[in-house]
Amino acid sequence: MTFSTRINEAISRTGSVTCVGLDPRKAQLPSPLRDAVEGQSPDAWAAAYTQFCCEIVDVVKDLVPCVKPQAAFFEQLGPAGMVSLGEVIRYASEAGLVVITDGKRNDIGSTATAYADAYLGSRAGISAAGGDPATASPWGSDSLTVSPYLGQDSLEPFVEVCDQRAAGIFVLVKTSNPGGGYLQDLESDGKTIYRSVAELVTQLNAGRLDPDGYGPVGAVVGATYPEQLAELREAMPHSVLLVPGFGAQGGAADDVKAALDASGRGAVINSSRGIIFAHARKEYADTFGDARWQDAVRAATEDMNAQLGAVV
């Protein structure tokens, strides 16, 4: 089954478009986990990150279609962190969640192929699951975020690996940060750069559409720019959209409504801090606090599902 079909089916199965971002941060881990490793080695912190993220997976696996591990927080711990990232991806995948690794990778074409080989597709062949080691992915992600700024020839190797391994990519089109417009909003040949990137995304999906009309090349568009989100939904009708910026960055349900297609699919809305550190949010802290952080994660996920459900 192709990546786009898998993610849209997962949305239908869970009745949710929420993507839970797995962004472990030392200072914000719930105290039972943090206190146990404070002052210890990166290996100890990596074990805490693995436990934290895997417990989140246990809590949300029936509530949402996908999770998005943020590679940066794992890389921050060095090699032990990257082992943890691999364990978290595998655990989430085995729990039935679609995994979007947020690595924002890319390079010249030949090097881009190495990134694609590393991150995209099934682990079968490396794990006990059988398969061909030559086409297995050590990280085993369903999809990866990638930068478009090296041009079309840097994206094509990712798309080829997507074809071979039924994987997907999310190209950065209009990011959620306040400074993203510095380059993305510039105009060239009478159109914005983000619009040109959107056209390239649509071009890359040509000839690769699933029965619902979606292709393997998705796009990142921030919840913090609702007008551009509506414009880009129209400009990229064949792309699953990954929409970060909900919650902690200010995006709300009304802002992201335009990302979804007529069947309420075709996009996932990410929240990381707002869900995984819900134990510290005032709405949940009194009821759950650090001791019941898993219940806070569940409550925040259900609340986000309800908020999005009300506008879909």
Ligand SMILES: O=c1ccn([C@@H]2O[C@H](COP(=O)(O)O)[C@@H](O)[C@H]2O)c(=O)[nH]1
């Ligand atoms: O445009 C972008 C692209 C990626 N991100 C990433 O999404 C999450 C958002 O985390 P919150 O805690 O919900 O703000 C994080 O991993 C970012 O690196 C983004 O925010 N915007």
